[in-house]
Amino acid sequence: QVQLVESGGGLVQAGGSLRLSCAASGLHFSSYFMGWFRQAPGKEREFVAAISGSGSRTYYAESVKGRFTISRDNAKNTVFLQMNSLKPEDTAVFFCAATRGGLGPRRSDYEYWGQGTRVAVSS
Numbered sequence: 001q002v003q004l005v006e007s008g009g010g011l012v013q014a015g016g017s018l019r020l021s022c023a024a025s026g027l028h029f030s031s032y033f034m035g036w037f038r039q040a041p042g043k044e045r046e047f048v049a050a051i052s053g054s055g056s057r058t059y060y061a062e063s064v065k066g067r068f069t070i071s072r073d074n075a076k077n078t079v080f081l082q083m084n085s086l087k088p089e090d091t092a093v094f095f096c097a098a099t100r101g102g103l104g105p106r107r108s109d110y111e112y113w114g115q116g117t118r119v120a121v122s123s
Contacts, residue, residue: 002026002112004096009117012086016121020081022096022114030054033099034072034079035110038092038119045095047105049081059103064090086121093118 008020020036035050049070050059058070069082079096094117097110 002098004098004112004114006094006096006114006117009094009119011120011122014086014088014121014123016086017082017084018086018119020083020094020096020117020119022079022081024077024079024096024098027098027112029077030074031100033101033103034070035097035099035105036070036079036081037095037097037107037110038090039095039116040089040092043092045107047107048094050103050105051079052103057103059105061105083119086119088121088123091119091121 003025006022012018030053036048037045038048039045047061051070051072055072067085072079096114098112099110101109
């Protein structure tokens with residue numbers, strides 16, 4: 001079965017950096033668009049970034065553009081989210097997700113989800 005396993009979360013001070021990873025198994029990884037979403041306490045899950053199967057196209061939420069970078073290594077079935085200049089408002093559980101539906105921000109388009117990794121940014 002399909003599994004997506006996130007890692008790399010933790011506690012960091014404002015202005016710091018973290019790199020999240022998501023290891024995928026049970027699917028033809030390069031055929032899937034991959035996305036990162038996040039859910040802050042008491043808020044709905046929101047789109048962060050997405051990347052095409054080849055890695056040639058990316059798409060970001062305005063709130064993270066210029067600070068976060070999504071990338072993938074198809075040889076290792078892994079997608080990454082490099083997060084720089086972190087802010088307290090970035091505190092959330094971060095989820096990776098997979099879709100064949102295209103490069104977009106809609107949660108409902110994503111077929112598979114990981115369990116999440118927690119990121120906390122202190123001020």
